Amino acid sequence: MKLSQRVQKLAESATLAVSAKAAAMKKQGIDVVSFGAGEPDFPTPEHIRAAAKAALDAGHTGYAKPASGILEAKQAVCAKLKRENQLDYEPSQVLITVGGKEALYLACMAVLDPDDEVILPAPYWVSYPEQIQLCEARSVVVEGLENNGYKVTADQIAEAITDRTRVLIFNSPSNPGGFTYSPDEVKAIADVVADRNILVFSDEMYDRLIYRDQRFLSFAAASPRAFAQALTFNAGSKTYSMTGWRVGYVAGPEPVIKAMAKIQSQTTSGTATFNQYGLVEALNGDQDPAEQMRREFEARAEYMHERLNALAGVRCVRPTGAFYAFPNVSGAYAKLGVSNSIDFSAKVLEEAHVALVPGIAFGMDAHVRLSFATSMAQIKKGLDRMEELLGKA
Ligand SMILES: Cc1ncc(COP(=O)(O)O)c(C=O)c1O
Incomplete structure (x- = not known):
């Protein structure tokens, strides 16, 4: 099957290998903490769902x-x-x-x-x-x-x-x-x-x-x-x-x-x-549910930032927006015997059962991305595991 030049030039996602491996480990029953999510971990607020249901019932189909x-x-x-x-x-x-x-x-x-x-x-x-x-x-x-x-x-x-x-x-x-x-x-x-x-x-x-x-x-x-x-x-x-x-x-x-x-x-x-x-x-409509989610993200951002900076070989800028931390982890590469963000993420997944997104996917190979669109309990568990693997600063 001949595919277009256009699609052949499209990059395979650099994150695919790590996320596929995380999915396979989860399937085997391994308790993987995932920091990969690019979406909020909350349901859509009720009043918004109700408006769409009402639109369906009114025939807006x-x-x-x-x-x-x-x-x-x-x-x-x-x-x-x-x-x-x-x-x-x-x-x-x-x-x-x-x-x-x-x-x-x-x-x-x-x-x-x-x-x-x-x-x-x-x-x-x-x-x-x-x-x-x-x-x-x-x-x-x-x-x-x-x-x-x-x-x-x-x-x-x-x-x-x-x-x-x-x-x-x-x-x-x-x-x-x-x-x-x-x-x-x-x-x-x-x-x-x-x-x-x-x-x-x-x-x-x-x-x-x-x-x-x-x-x-x-x-x-x-x-x-x-x-x-x-x-x-x-x-x-x-x-x-x-x-x-x-x-x-x-x-x-x-x-x-x-x-x-x-x-x-x-x-x-x-x-x-x-x-x-x-x-x-x-x-x-009512903006309170969105504000409540924002506040929860803010608390998680602070916690994650503090914990990441306490890890050996890790430096993280304090998040001021979105729901991601993007630490420079290259100072921890030698300890894990790796030299890039894909191998680092693979090692952390294998040894600490924590899924990260390699920074190379975003154009920076000294970094990894951690999403805090996951519960505080998961964030704490994942960072405890990373601390055990990498040691304290
Ligand atoms: C910076 C940025 N732009 C655009 C998008 C796309 O958003 P949507 O899910 O609405 O297509 C995302 C989603 O991850 C994003 O992070």
Whole structure:
């Protein structure tokens, strides 16, 4: 069977080997603690489920009309972006998508041509380089440095810009980094792209999951110029624990949104209508359940950060957003007789029965990702086991 060049170039997930092994061990009855999850461990809040059930019962089971999203959902998105992010979008500037992932893919498809360059700060979310590759465009990776908490600086972005730069991908709070850019850092980056013909994909999936005194600024809110250059991406997935619903959204300049809607209408026809009613309730309804989840994540973030930094050979920046810790574990490689993040993760899985995600999947081989979207009891158990294996600092 001949497969396309396109799919042959797509990377196999570097995390696959470790997660397949963890699954096999679990099947054998081994008690594996998994820090791999990329989704909240809470059910979708009851009032959101009720809204989708009511929509089903009211007969909202046909194609979404238009495919780009029902008006109520676009209006709820505009209200959210205004209320929480100080952004003034019209419903015609909004697309409702099959999760955040479809929105990002449609954006790549709508604006990238072969050999266009996309500035991609590392550590990066795994799907960005693959989506860029599917468009035959090129990722220009810019690595965040430890002395800046793994965030990239405006100067680093300025250095990476060429005549071929078409897009900057900006993800704050970060998966996998767990860091959040401060409003000043966002403004500085907005300044360096301001006089260029560059679009900024601002992935704000975790905008509500921020901790301690961290402040969040939407990229598009940095300046009027930033507003004109940005696509703002978000979803019900992380804030409202709606990962399986597949409801996301993106807002931005109307010509780009229209182009994305055109591709959507010829591919997925958008997301299920009754799920869009769930999104409307999530955005317009009671925000307390989401806040309770956030508080729980915050407590776990603090605990995990402290325990990781107490391990020999491990250094971890304090998470300020999302639900991930992304420690540098290279100081523990020698102790386990390994030299990269895949072998490190395999060793920790075999010997401590703890599943981690190798940092190489996110462009940084000295790191591993631990999700704290799992119970405090599991977090404690997993970190106790890692402490036994690696020793105390
Ligand atoms: C940074 C980031 N962007 C986008 C997505 C995609 O979200 P969704 O599940 O809504 O497609 C994820 C999910 O893991 C993510 O972490």
